[in-house]
Amino acid sequence: MLHTPHIAFIGAGNMAQAILKGMLAAGYPQEKISASGRTQSKVDILAAQTGIHTSTDNLAVCQQADVIVLGVKPAMMGDLVKSIAPAVDPTKQLIVSIAAGVLADSIETWLGKKMPIVRCMPNTPSLVGHGAAGLFATGNVSAVQKTTATTIMQSVGLALWVESEEHIDAVTAVSGSGPAYYFLMMEAMMTGAQELGLSAQVAQQLVLQTAIGAAQMAQQSDQTPEQLRIAVTSPKGTTEQALNTFNKGGFSALCGQAMTAAYHRSKELAQLFKA
Template identity: 55%
Template sequence: MTHPRIAFIGAGNMAASLIGGLLARGVPTARIVASEPHAEQRQRIAAEHGIAVLEDNAAAAAGADIVVLAVKPQVMKDVCLALAPALPQGALVVSIAAGIPCASLERWLGEQAIVRCMPNTPSLLREGASGLYANARTSAAQREQAGELLGAVGLALWLDEEAQIDAVTAVSGSGPAYFFLLMEAMSAAGQRLGLDAATASLLARQTALGAARMALESDVDPAELRRRVTSPKGTTEAAINAFQAGGFEALVDQALHAAAHRSAQLAEQLGQ
């Protein structure tokens, strides 16, 4: 099987995680190239992954089957306008930049097959969760290629509507920070209960990992798992009751709606 030639425009952390995931799945180094404006980062990525890393975006994109846009949203417009004349005809463009809608990418790049993705930071450990949306010009084969690309660093799920990207951003894109916040709060509470800082922190982090694995590997949903560990009149029930008395579910709903609303705002601002 011939692997597509993949060009990464921008070689930051998320691009590096995707490159590492692709190489781990057997994609030859010769089929991956990247561009990066900073010399130190070019040298680091080339040394770590054994791929060619160029300074010029157009040179990197030349002859590519898939062009991955991995630059900051604030510079995406300028990068796209400069790159458009050099894009190979029929290439698939995959954007992993937050807040840039397909309509804006189409306006800046021309008539291209475009897949917009919302990955999250656990992709750096190949434990990511990504939502993907394809425009009408994207073929079934290109959708499969995009799915394999993001699947190299974790879960990749297709969305029916681009507006759902805002919900993905709220749930999984920003989601790791919510769990970090909970771990912080649990660790601090543990210290107030008499544990030393290192013990409280390690217990909170390991518990989060164990709970996540149980939820992913179990054949029942999290609500049932919660019920199974909540004995009547026991310690867990006391804690759950305290959470719910404080409006836990409503607060989570409010927080995710705020994140989704901000995602939509950024898309409107950055896509001009």
């Protein structure tokens, strides 16, 4: 890359702040990041925390940017994009949208011009630097711009490209909503542990550490999760009894049904927020 792109975050909510702070922690120059928000006091706090330039003027922030990251809520996206359209130059800038359910075509319609656009579906573990994001690029996004988008999202975790914008709905069902699936499992296990006589504190610590350990084993092992499960399941042992109970309840099928429901809802939201 011939120069370090200037990244402007329009909307400085939790996810946008997680990403820009991750970029700074990874060594991205603070003078190359700016952010705008609706409340002066909030952007002042962000400026004091990070040293980046902040403003309540979206147009001014956009004008100096090579990459514009749209971080507002989906319902606000239409009005926001229309308002910044005069400051957006398709020949020089890239739009990165982290708003769920907002199609690239809708962004172009609101801008009134064709534009290089990357849609990104991050998830809440990005707030602690362990996110998982899926990215989709429209056809006019350059290789250099894709590299920039990857750099932005890798600052807070894993960033993987998908071939079709429709696949973003699948990413939403897997990793976008996925943390809640694991939180639900943790809740259920904590409740079960307490019913077996453990204190709430001991139950929580054991469940959370077990989740961390299992995830790290799966990441670091050459074996698949299926192979790891089989390895820990002794014939006629305690684990086998627990897994048999899960299977009798249709656990695997239920997981698939839940993800399918999330996928279809993601597609419905895309139509709801469509320009």
